[in-house]
Structure formats: structure tokens, C-alpha cells
Amino acid sequence: MIEYRGLKVALLGAGSVGSQVARLLLEHADELASRAGASLELIGIAVRDVDAPRDVDLPKELYTTDAEQLILSADIVIELIGGIEPARSHILQAINAGADIVTANKALLATHGPELFDAAEQVGAQLYYEAAVAAAIPIxxxxxxxxxxxxxxxxxxxxxxxxxxxxxxxxxxxxxxxxxxxxxxxxxxxxxxxxxxxxxxxxxxxxxxxxxxxxxxxxxxxxxxxxxxxxxxxxxxxxxxxxxxxxxxxxxxxxxxxxxxxxxxxxxxxxxxxxxxxxxxxxxxxxxxxxxxxxxxxxxxxxxxxxAGGKETASAVLGDLVSAARRHVAGGPGVGESTHADLPVLEIGRVTTRYQVTLEVADEPGVLAAVAGILSDGGVSVETFQQSVASSDGTLSTATLVIGTHRALESALAATVEQLASNAHVERVVSVLRVEGAE
Amino acid sequence: MIEYRGLKVALLGAGSVGSQVARLLLEHADELASRAGASLELIGIAVRDVDAPRDVDLPKELYTTDAEQLILSADIVIELIGGIEPARSHILQAINAGADIVTANKALLATHGPELFDAAEQVGAQLYYEAAVAAAIPIxxxxxxxxxxxxxxxxxxxxxxxxxxxxxxxxxxxxxxxxxxxxxxxxxxxxxxxxxxxxxxxxxxxxxxxxxxxxxxxxxxxxxxxxxxxxxxxxxxxxxxxxxxxxxxxxxxxxxxxxxxxxxxxxxxxxxxxxxxxxxxxxxxxxxxxxxxxxxxxxxxxxxxxxAGGKETASAVLGDLVSAARRHVAGGPGVGESTHADLPVLEIGRVTTRYQVTLEVADEPGVLAAVAGILSDGGVSVETFQQSVASSDGTLSTATLVIGTHRALESALAATVEQLASNAHVERVVSVLRVEGAE
Incomplete structure (x- = not known):
């Protein structure tokens, strides 16, 4: 029997993901230990209410309402509370106490990511978050x-x-x-x-x-x-x-x-x-x-x-936990967040893509020429142009035009659609959709 | 300007993948350095013939025919020669000289993987091989x-x-x-x-x-x-x-x-x-x-x-190179190969899956009963049973039976197909195909 170094794992939250993580940590302890090169001891689960009903039956003594105390004893803290607070404060506390973090908290990362990554970098801690995007899909x-x-x-x-x-x-x-x-x-x-x-x-x-x-x-x-x-x-x-x-x-x-x-x-x-x-x-x-x-x-x-899903997200959390444990065993810093490129984030108007514009127009002479003229003046080049089922509302008849464009600048397209909307031949802009995934 | 620690990279092989790796190493040196946390200096490319024509134009002085000398100066060795020898010897030499290895050599890993992984583990070196399966797809x-x-x-x-x-x-x-x-x-x-x-x-x-x-x-x-x-x-x-x-x-x-x-x-x-x-x-x-x-x-x-593809495979090789460089900077061992489960590899006869069996049978009374009896005796349960276009060869007419089975043991299925083949009603076993990806 190989003796592994023991690592103390604290879990914050026991919802659908947290309870699955706890279950797997306990059920697959041996397998996880041999993969991580360290035994992973679940030392506690911080919850708001120790007696609340849970998805999974776990030893009662694991639950605590004292997250701060739990964090101070841990090598690795898994944050599965979600939301901004108290998740943010707990993670910062854990980082400053020298723990590595595993989290699935996309809302927190999206709003306070730089703050957390900076804090981790200052003390050489690692923040793992595979579960924050697309659950178990490794991305x-x-x-x-x-x-x-x-x-x-x-x-x-x-x-x-x-x-x-x-x-x-x-x-x-x-x-x-x-x-x-x-x-x-x-x-x-x-x-x-x-x-x-x-x-x-x-x-x-x-x-x-x-x-x-x-x-x-x-x-x-x-x-x-x-x-x-x-x-x-x-x-x-x-x-x-x-x-x-x-x-x-x-x-x-x-x-x-x-x-x-x-x-x-x-x-x-x-x-x-x-x-x-x-x-x-x-x-x-x-x-x-x-x-x-x-x-x-x-x-x-x-x-x-x-x-999504409790088990699926738990799989990603455990993968991160094994990575964190391997790093603890190996020592040395892990992969830091990199912002070296620091590209400007351009507004939507600067984007080029293709569009499908659907219009209801009066079914009368000169319509196509007018529409084509507006598109051309707006710098929007047409790839496909279909006139479909004309319907009649009694007095006038209406045709539907479906226009597929080549790549155009979003700002140019938006201005062109405004021009189309205010043209006398055009009764209604039914739909403007972008076309993605093609050149 | 950040000063990075420099790591010496040796490349073995300058074929379609190797030449792309060299090109990218030289063209994207700054970007790779900031991602790796170390500058990656290509110190040489070992080839059989320095003057052979290449896909990519690289500085002539990089080429050498002395792979062994080159390996001794490197922190990281990228093996892109392919095949068993001299790739195997070069990798063992590099491991023993303390270098980390990046390779795309599936044939070598499939036949000598354990030997190489053992050698690496003994000296604490790492062997990266993302490019060996499915090129750039991270698997x-x-x-x-x-x-x-x-x-x-x-x-x-x-x-x-x-x-x-x-x-x-x-x-x-x-x-x-x-x-x-x-x-x-x-x-x-x-x-x-x-x-x-x-x-x-x-x-x-x-x-x-x-x-x-x-x-x-x-x-x-x-x-x-x-x-x-x-x-x-x-x-x-x-x-x-x-x-x-x-x-x-x-x-x-x-x-x-x-x-x-x-x-x-x-x-x-x-x-x-x-x-x-x-x-x-x-x-x-x-x-x-x-x-x-x-x-x-x-x-x-x-x-x-x-x-497949030179550029695609090169992408995976460079990803591994950045990982290897990060580990060099961080110190400590990386992720070792794990064989702790050591499951027995069972022969094909022990596998269960579904099957589609296509038979040509005589179009006469008793055929279906005979075929169904053989399947049932063989322990093969039928899910779908289709008799299609009967054709006539002048004297007798022939029908085609397409049988879809439930999950069955491969050995049972094989024995059953033999029984079918030797039955008097069955003219020919046209095709036996396994059905995968379903329960």
C-alpha cells in the first residue's frame, strides 16, 4: 500500500454540484489519491443551514456554518456557493491563507476575475475554473x-x-x-x-x-x-x-x-x-x-x-482538484492567468459579419431598385436576394424580401437598415439576423 | 521589456511537421515567450541531409546531422522524426541527459511507450505527446x-x-x-x-x-x-x-x-x-x-x-512545448503516466455490442424459423428483422435478410454466424457489422 501525502480539502456549498463533489470525493478516495499523488481528505462542508435537506446523504459531522474557520485549515478550497458574496470574500480569504482554489462560479469570475487572479498571483496560489464554462466539457x-x-x-x-x-x-x-x-x-x-x-x-x-x-x-x-x-x-x-x-x-x-x-x-x-x-x-x-x-x-x-448538471459539473471540479493536488505535491507555481496581449475590446459597430435581412415591401414597381440602391449606398453588398410569397391585405399587396449579405460592417448594416425602414416602399423590417460560422 | 529565462530547444526532424514547428518558433518567439514564461531558443534542427529541399525556408546554420551533440545541449527536445529508430534512441538519450521531450510519434509510443515513460520517471523528466493522437485536437x-x-x-x-x-x-x-x-x-x-x-x-x-x-x-x-x-x-x-x-x-x-x-x-x-x-x-x-x-x-x-496536417500537428507540438517550458520554469515534476489501475485487457470474444447481420437465404418455407432458431440457440437476441428484395437466379429465388441484434457477446455472435453459414437454408453470409455508439 502506497502512503500518500495528505491534502486537506474544504468544500463551500452543498447544492446540486457540491453534494456530488462530496460524494465522489468520499466514494472514489483511493482512485483520486493514486491520480493526484496525494490523499484528498474532505475536512468539512460549509453551508448556511446544517440541517437543510440535501441531494446526497453525507456524514453529518462534515457540515459546518463556520466557513472562515474551515478555510483556514485547508490546502485546497472548492467554492461552489455561486453568486458574488460571500463567495468572493471566502476565495480572497483562502488565497491569503495560502490555499489553492477550485471554483465553478462564472458570475464571480466574469465580474471580479482580475481581482481574484491578481490576489492569487501575489501569493503564488492557483485558481482553477474548468467547471465555470460548459460544465464537464474541457475547454x-x-x-x-x-x-x-x-x-x-x-x-x-x-x-x-x-x-x-x-x-x-x-x-x-x-x-x-x-x-x-x-x-x-x-x-x-x-x-x-x-x-x-x-x-x-x-x-x-x-x-x-x-x-x-x-x-x-x-x-x-x-x-x-x-x-x-x-x-x-x-x-x-x-x-x-x-x-x-x-x-x-x-x-x-x-x-x-x-x-x-x-x-x-x-x-x-x-x-x-x-x-x-x-x-x-x-x-x-x-x-x-x-x-x-x-x-x-x-x-x-x-x-x-x-x-450543465450536478454530476457533470462535479466531474470538472474534481479534474481541477486533481490538478491542484498534483501541483501541491510537485511544488512551484502553476499556470498563471495571462493578459500580456491586452488587446482593445472593440464595440459591436466595428464587427463584420454576414446578415439576413427580411423586409415586407409594397409589391409595386421600383421597389427592388430602391432597396438595392439603399444597400449599395450603405456599403452593404448583397449575396442572395429572394422575393417570396406575396400576400394581399385587400387594398395593397405585400411581398417579402429576404436579403443575404456578404460580410459587412455592423455599423454600416445598422445605418442601412434604418434607411430601409424609413423608405416609402418598405412597410416593415421583419427581421435582421447575423450569419455566423462562415467566411 | 521583460527579461525571460532562456530555454534551449532542439528539434529532431524537419519534415512537414518539423518545418512548421521551426517556422512558428522563430516567427512567434515573443508571444511564445510570454506564454511560457521563458524565451524558447531553437538551437538546432537535426536532419539526415543538411542540403535536402524543405517546405519552409529556415536559416541554414540551424541544420546539423549530429543529433547526439545537439541533444546534449538542449533543455527540451522535440522529436519529429517518426518511426522507431533512431527516434527511440534519441529520446532515451535526451531523457538521460535531463531534457524534457515533446513527440508526435504514435508508432513509437504504441510499441515502446512503457520503456520511455519508465525512463522519464526515473530521472523526473516529462514526455509530452498531444500531437500523437488526432493532431491538433486536444485529447x-x-x-x-x-x-x-x-x-x-x-x-x-x-x-x-x-x-x-x-x-x-x-x-x-x-x-x-x-x-x-x-x-x-x-x-x-x-x-x-x-x-x-x-x-x-x-x-x-x-x-x-x-x-x-x-x-x-x-x-x-x-x-x-x-x-x-x-x-x-x-x-x-x-x-x-x-x-x-x-x-x-x-x-x-x-x-x-x-x-x-x-x-x-x-x-x-x-x-x-x-x-x-x-x-x-x-x-x-x-x-x-x-x-x-x-x-x-x-x-x-x-x-x-x-x-492531420503539418500546421495542425505543429500547433499541438507547440502547446506541449509551452507546457514543458512552464514546468522548467516552475520546477518540480509534472504529470506522470499512471498505470495504477492495471486492468486486464480482454480479448475481442469477451466484448458485447450490437450487430447487423445480412444473409442471403433461399426464399422457401421454414427459412425464418430456422434462422430465428439458430439465433435464439446461440444466445443472440433479435431487435429487428427485415426481409428485403427477393431476387431470382432462374431456378431458385433468393431473399436478403437483415438482422439487427440486441447486445450480444462477440464469441456467441461469432459461433452463431458459423451456425448460420452452415445451415442449408442460408446461401451466403453477406455481411456482419457491429453497431456502436448506442446502448
């Missing part, structure tokens, strides 16, 4: 380490399972947004207050983390352009399908050049966009997540799996 | 580190781009095997001697590496059951399509229980198998690779990308 470590010798150009992520579930139902089962939301709610995919998911706040937090890592630059969450899926209609989803696209809520981090200044920068943004059916991201169904990475040398890579 | 690091706190149950990999390209053409463009091979050859997907690819030797080497890592067990390449794709016909591919499947050459590493002894073990095998169209692996087209991992807690994960 943090590949970006930090596997692609450390490459140059990432673009990251396209489906990083919110709830909204992907809803959009997938609309696409594959013909649900309306309301129906899809109702089913998602019933299955527990949506919180009582679904705003964080459907308005893209959750995805924006993950975009901040991915963009910061991919581009070695601190990207504040406020700098992420954010649009949710609440405006997406069944008609848009159906039109997308008939044109060979599917609508996905994407978190995008992209290296771009500001066309006006020539300055290199990055864009971080979240919005529902069209993706071609042949794109690997189009096949990400249900509540799954996937992150598609385009790198200068590695080419296109995709990382796919479950994006 | 080694996720298995070694991200999933270190989980229990992997199964790995299904499309790890040979050439054969995937051929099978994909047969499926999507209706090519025969000969046509597909001709196109693959023309595009450089196949070597002059395609045996390594089409007979599954290359995939078996990767299966060895994946199985060893996933199950913390030394799996010799001879223990990998191997079948190539040369027997796959257009008729099989067409039938698969009509039944909702696609045929892929899979490298499989699976944790299984020997039904006769109750002993836990693992199976490593390579063969062309049916995969359901809805499975994420079915969408891996062309020369791409993907590795699908099923873990106890993480659930299903997939890692997708280009499986």
Missing part, C-alpha cells in the same frame, strides 16, 4: 494549455443549455417560443426567473471568460455586446430552416481589425445568429453545449458535451 | 487532466483521417471503395503504401495510446483487436444509409466486465462499425477526426477537428 484547459502555442482567431460557443434546448425545440419540433419555454420550464431547464438565460446574461459571463483566455486580455463583462433570444419568432426559425440555417444563441469572441483605424482588437458578443446546417455547431441539440474554436494553425476544433 | 490533456477526477467508461474515436475520408465519400457521394481510394490517393490522403491506414494499423496505435490513458493501464498494441476497411462494400454502405446508419472506422477503448468470470477489464479494438445518423460521430466528415468519450459523471463529450 478552459485546452485554451490555456493545449493551444498555448497557437493563435486563436475566433471562438463560437453554444454555452447556455436552456436557450439551446428552446431553440432546438422550435427548430426540430416546430414549437413557438412560448411552447418551448413552457417545456423547458417543466423539465427544469429554466429557472423561475429565466432572464439570466433568455436575455443572454449567462452566455455573456461565459463569453467574458472565453474571450479573456483566448486573447490573453482582460475583457470586462460590460464590454460584451448582448442580445437574448426573446425576440426570436417561429417565422424566423422556419425561414432559417428553409434557407439551410438553424438559429443558435452564440457567445462569440473574435480577433478583428478595426477597419477605420487598422488597429487590432477583439470583439466579445452574444446574440442569436444563423448557422449553416453543415456547421458542426448546427448538430448540437437539446441542452448540450459546444465550443467551436478557430486557430491559426490548429484549424477548426470543437468541444462538445453536457453544459 | 491527451483532457484525458490526463480534465477527466482525472472522473471514471471513463468508453472512448470511441475516428482517429484516421484517410479512411474517414474514403468512407465518407462512399456514404455521401456513392463512391465504390476503389473510387474513394483513388480520390484519397490523388489528394494525398493515402500514402503510396496505404496498408497502415486501410488495414487499421494506424488506428490501432492510437487505440493503444487512448486506452492506456483512459484506463490507467498499459495496453500493448498487440492486444488491440484490429480489422481494416478493405472488406467494406458499397452495398454495405448503402444498406447502412437506408437503415439510418453510417459506417465509420472506430478505435474503441471500453471498460467491460467479463461475463464468464465477473472480472473487470478493458477492451481495445479497431473495426469498421455502424453508427446511428444522430450520433455526433456520424457528422464527422472528410479527413476530420473526433474522439467521443463517455464518462461516469461528465457524461458524453466529443473532441473534434483536423486529424
Amino acid at each position: 478552459i484547459r485546452p485554451l490555456r494549455e493545449s493551444l498555448a502555442g497557437d493563435r486563436i482567431n475566433r471562438v463560437l460557443g453554444i454555452v447556455n443549455g436552456s436557450t439551446n434546448y428552446m431553440l432546438d425545440r422550435m427548430d426540430r419540433f416546430g414549437d413557438t417560443m412560448e411552447d418551448a419555454a413552457a417545456v423547458a420550464s417543466e423539465l427544469g431547464y429554466l429557472e423561475a426567473d429565466p432572464t439570466l438565460d433568455v436575455e443572454g446574461y449567462d452566455a455573456a459571463q461565459k463569453a467574458t471568460i472565453l474571450a479573456s483566455l483566448a486573447f490573453h486580455t482582460t475583457v470586462p463583462v460590460e464590454a460584451v455586446h448582448r442580445e437574448g433570444i426573446t425576440g426570436i419568432t417561429k417565422a424566423q426559425v422556419d425561414l432559417a430552416r428553409s434557407e439551410g440555417y438553424v438559429i443558435k444563441l452564440l457567445a462569440i469572441a473574435e480577433r478583428i481589425v478595426d477597419e477605420t483605424t487598422g488597429e487590432e482588437g477583439l470583439s466579445a458578443r452574444v446574440y442569436p445568429a444563423l448557422i449553416g446546417r453543415e456547421h458542426p455547431l448546427a448538430a448540437v441539440h437539446g441542452g448540450n453545449n459546444a465550443v467551436f474554436v478557430e486557430a491559426e494553425n490548429a484549424g477548426s476544433l470543437m468541444f462538445y458535451g453536457a453544459g | 491527451i490533456r483532457p484525458l490526463r487532466e480534465s477527466l482525472a477526477g472522473d471514471r471513463i467508461n468508453r472512448v470511441l474515436g475516428i482517429v484516421n483521417g484517410s479512411t474517414n475520408y474514403m468512407l465518407d465519400r462512399m456514404d455521401r457521394f456513392g463512391d465504390t471503395m476503389e473510387d474513394a481510394a483513388a480520390v484519397a490517393s490523388e489528394l494525398g490522403y493515402l500514402e503510396a503504401d496505404p496498408t497502415l491506414d486501410v488495414e487499421g494499423y494506424d488506428a490501432a496505435q492510437k487505440a493503444t495510446i487512448l486506452a492506456s490513458l483512459a484506463f490507467h493501464t498499459t495496453v500493448p498494441v498487440e492486444a488491440v483487436h484490429r480489422e481494416g476497411i478493405t472488406g467494406i462494400t458499397k452495398a454495405q454502405v448503402d444498406l447502412a444509409r437506408s437503415e439510418g446508419y453510417v459506417i465509420k472506422l472506430l478505435a474503441i477503448a471500453e471498460r467491460i466486465v467479463d461475463e464468464t468470470t465477473g472480472e473487470e477489464g478493458l477492451s481495445a479494438r479497431v473495426y469498421p462499425a455502424l453508427i446511428g445518423r444522430e450520433h455526433p460521430l456520424a457528422a464527422v466528415h472528410g479527413g476530420n477526426n473526433a474522439v467521443f468519450v463517455e464518462a461516469e459523471n461528465a457524461g458524453s463529450l466529443m473532441f473534434y477537428g483536423a486529424g
Whole structure:
């Protein structure tokens, strides 16, 4: 029997993830010890209420309400409380006490990441957070380490399972947004207050983390352009399908050049966009997540799996815990956060992408010429132009125009859409969607 | 300007991968230094012929034919010669001289992995080999580190781009095997001697590496059951399509229980198998690779990308180089190879999976009863049973039976197929294919 050095592990929080982490730590103690090169002793679980009901039955004596005392005895602190406070204070306390940290707290990292990374760097502590983005899908470590010798150009992520579930139902089962939301709610995919998911706040937090890592630059969450899926209609989803696209809520981090200044920068943004059916991201169904990475040398890579769940997230937490333990055994600093590139974060207007613009226009002579003229004057080049089913409302008849553009600058496109909206021939701008995942 | 500690890097080999690694090391020196925390000085490139033509134009003075001298001056040695010797001797020499190793040499790792890992462990050196499986797709690091706190149950990999390209053409463009091979050859997907690819030797080497890592067990390449794709016909591919499947050459590493002894073990095998169209692996087209991992807690994960190419492989090599450099700066041992589980490698007969058996039978009374009886006696339970287009050869008419089985033991299935083949009603066993990726 090999004798391992013992490491003391403190767990903060015993919710759906925390209780699974505790269970696995206890059940797989031997296997984890041989992988980590150290035995991992769970010394306590800090909770608000020791007697609250839990998902997993654990020894009562592990629970404590005194997080601060627990932290002071630990080599490694696993923070699974979520939210900003008291998670932030606990992590700072643990760092200053010399512990390494494992956390799944995306909200905290997105808003206070630099503060925590700085604190850790000052004392040589490590902060692991694989579980903060896309649960068990290894994406943090590949970006930090596997692609450390490459140059990432673009990251396209489906990083919110709830909204992907809803959009997938609309696409594959013909649900309306309301129906899809109702089913998602019933299955527990949506919180009582679904705003964080459907308005893209959750995805924006993950975009901040991915963009910061991919581009070695601190990207504040406020700098992420954010649009949710609440405006997406069944008609848009159906039109997308008939044109060979599917609508996905994407978190995008992209290296771009500001066309006006020539300055290199990055864009971080979240919005529902069209993706071609042949794109690997189009096949990400249900509540799954996937992150598609385009790198200068590695080419296109995709990382796919479950994006949520107690056991799934616990798997990522334990992987980080083993890494932290190996580092404790080995000594020496680990991989620090790197912000050496420090690229400017460019606003959404500086982004170029392709667009699908749907208009209702009067079915009368001169319309096409007028629309084409406005697009051309606005610097927006047209790739496809379809006039579909004309309908009649009694007096006038109306036609629907679906315009697919080449890559255009977002600011130019926005100004052009305003021009279109105010043109006498144009009755209504039905929809403006961006097309991602293509050149 | 930050002053970094300098690390000396020796490159062995200047082929399609080596020349890209050298180019990137020189072009991105600053970026790599800030990521590694050390400047990486390329001190030389060992080649057989200094004057041979190369893909990339590099300073002439870097080339040397004296690999041994070069190795002695290096902190990190990148081995990109390929094959067994002299790669093996060079790596052992480098390890003994105290250098860390980065290699993409799957053949060497599959045959001499344990020897190299042991040598490295004795002196505390590290051996990095992300590029040895699926080029730039990060799969080694996720298995070694991200999933270190989980229990992997199964790995299904499309790890040979050439054969995937051929099978994909047969499926999507209706090519025969000969046509597909001709196109693959023309595009450089196949070597002059395609045996390594089409007979599954290359995939078996990767299966060895994946199985060893996933199950913390030394799996010799001879223990990998191997079948190539040369027997796959257009008729099989067409039938698969009509039944909702696609045929892929899979490298499989699976944790299984020997039904006769109750002993836990693992199976490593390579063969062309049916995969359901809805499975994420079915969408891996062309020369791409993907590795699908099923873990106890993480659930299903997939890692997708280009499986070959000079630049792509160079990206993985540089990622490893940055890891090696960080470890040099930090000091202390890295992540060792782990064989603590030491599971027995079970032979193919002990594996259970589903099967599709296609028979040509005489179209006469009693056939179905006879076939069903043989299957039942053999312990093979039938899930689907289809009798298709009967054809007539003048005197007798022939029917085709397509039988889909539930999970059955390979040895039972094989014995049953022998029984079927020798039955008087059965004219020919047309095809026996395994069905993977389903329960």
C-alpha cells in the first residue's frame, strides 16, 4: 500500500454540484489519491443551514456554518456557493491563507476575475475554473494549455443549455417560443426567473471568460455586446430552416481589425445568429453545449458535451482538484492567468459579419431598385436576394424580401437598415439576423 | 521589456511537421515567450541531409546531422522524426541527459511507450505527446487532466483521417471503395503504401495510446483487436444509409466486465462499425477526426477537428512545448503516466455490442424459423428483422435478410454466424457489422 501525502480539502456549498463533489470525493478516495499523488481528505462542508435537506446523504459531522474557520485549515478550497458574496470574500480569504482554489462560479469570475487572479498571483496560489464554462466539457484547459502555442482567431460557443434546448425545440419540433419555454420550464431547464438565460446574461459571463483566455486580455463583462433570444419568432426559425440555417444563441469572441483605424482588437458578443446546417455547431441539440474554436494553425476544433448538471459539473471540479493536488505535491507555481496581449475590446459597430435581412415591401414597381440602391449606398453588398410569397391585405399587396449579405460592417448594416425602414416602399423590417460560422 | 529565462530547444526532424514547428518558433518567439514564461531558443534542427529541399525556408546554420551533440545541449527536445529508430534512441538519450521531450510519434509510443515513460520517471523528466493522437485536437490533456477526477467508461474515436475520408465519400457521394481510394490517393490522403491506414494499423496505435490513458493501464498494441476497411462494400454502405446508419472506422477503448468470470477489464479494438445518423460521430466528415468519450459523471463529450496536417500537428507540438517550458520554469515534476489501475485487457470474444447481420437465404418455407432458431440457440437476441428484395437466379429465388441484434457477446455472435453459414437454408453470409455508439 502506497502512503500518500495528505491534502486537506474544504468544500463551500452543498447544492446540486457540491453534494456530488462530496460524494465522489468520499466514494472514489483511493482512485483520486493514486491520480493526484496525494490523499484528498474532505475536512468539512460549509453551508448556511446544517440541517437543510440535501441531494446526497453525507456524514453529518462534515457540515459546518463556520466557513472562515474551515478555510483556514485547508490546502485546497472548492467554492461552489455561486453568486458574488460571500463567495468572493471566502476565495480572497483562502488565497491569503495560502490555499489553492477550485471554483465553478462564472458570475464571480466574469465580474471580479482580475481581482481574484491578481490576489492569487501575489501569493503564488492557483485558481482553477474548468467547471465555470460548459460544465464537464474541457475547454478552459485546452485554451490555456493545449493551444498555448497557437493563435486563436475566433471562438463560437453554444454555452447556455436552456436557450439551446428552446431553440432546438422550435427548430426540430416546430414549437413557438412560448411552447418551448413552457417545456423547458417543466423539465427544469429554466429557472423561475429565466432572464439570466433568455436575455443572454449567462452566455455573456461565459463569453467574458472565453474571450479573456483566448486573447490573453482582460475583457470586462460590460464590454460584451448582448442580445437574448426573446425576440426570436417561429417565422424566423422556419425561414432559417428553409434557407439551410438553424438559429443558435452564440457567445462569440473574435480577433478583428478595426477597419477605420487598422488597429487590432477583439470583439466579445452574444446574440442569436444563423448557422449553416453543415456547421458542426448546427448538430448540437437539446441542452448540450459546444465550443467551436478557430486557430491559426490548429484549424477548426470543437468541444462538445453536457453544459450543465450536478454530476457533470462535479466531474470538472474534481479534474481541477486533481490538478491542484498534483501541483501541491510537485511544488512551484502553476499556470498563471495571462493578459500580456491586452488587446482593445472593440464595440459591436466595428464587427463584420454576414446578415439576413427580411423586409415586407409594397409589391409595386421600383421597389427592388430602391432597396438595392439603399444597400449599395450603405456599403452593404448583397449575396442572395429572394422575393417570396406575396400576400394581399385587400387594398395593397405585400411581398417579402429576404436579403443575404456578404460580410459587412455592423455599423454600416445598422445605418442601412434604418434607411430601409424609413423608405416609402418598405412597410416593415421583419427581421435582421447575423450569419455566423462562415467566411 | 521583460527579461525571460532562456530555454534551449532542439528539434529532431524537419519534415512537414518539423518545418512548421521551426517556422512558428522563430516567427512567434515573443508571444511564445510570454506564454511560457521563458524565451524558447531553437538551437538546432537535426536532419539526415543538411542540403535536402524543405517546405519552409529556415536559416541554414540551424541544420546539423549530429543529433547526439545537439541533444546534449538542449533543455527540451522535440522529436519529429517518426518511426522507431533512431527516434527511440534519441529520446532515451535526451531523457538521460535531463531534457524534457515533446513527440508526435504514435508508432513509437504504441510499441515502446512503457520503456520511455519508465525512463522519464526515473530521472523526473516529462514526455509530452498531444500531437500523437488526432493532431491538433486536444485529447491527451483532457484525458490526463480534465477527466482525472472522473471514471471513463468508453472512448470511441475516428482517429484516421484517410479512411474517414474514403468512407465518407462512399456514404455521401456513392463512391465504390476503389473510387474513394483513388480520390484519397490523388489528394494525398493515402500514402503510396496505404496498408497502415486501410488495414487499421494506424488506428490501432492510437487505440493503444487512448486506452492506456483512459484506463490507467498499459495496453500493448498487440492486444488491440484490429480489422481494416478493405472488406467494406458499397452495398454495405448503402444498406447502412437506408437503415439510418453510417459506417465509420472506430478505435474503441471500453471498460467491460467479463461475463464468464465477473472480472473487470478493458477492451481495445479497431473495426469498421455502424453508427446511428444522430450520433455526433456520424457528422464527422472528410479527413476530420473526433474522439467521443463517455464518462461516469461528465457524461458524453466529443473532441473534434483536423486529424492531420503539418500546421495542425505543429500547433499541438507547440502547446506541449509551452507546457514543458512552464514546468522548467516552475520546477518540480509534472504529470506522470499512471498505470495504477492495471486492468486486464480482454480479448475481442469477451466484448458485447450490437450487430447487423445480412444473409442471403433461399426464399422457401421454414427459412425464418430456422434462422430465428439458430439465433435464439446461440444466445443472440433479435431487435429487428427485415426481409428485403427477393431476387431470382432462374431456378431458385433468393431473399436478403437483415438482422439487427440486441447486445450480444462477440464469441456467441461469432459461433452463431458459423451456425448460420452452415445451415442449408442460408446461401451466403453477406455481411456482419457491429453497431456502436448506442446502448
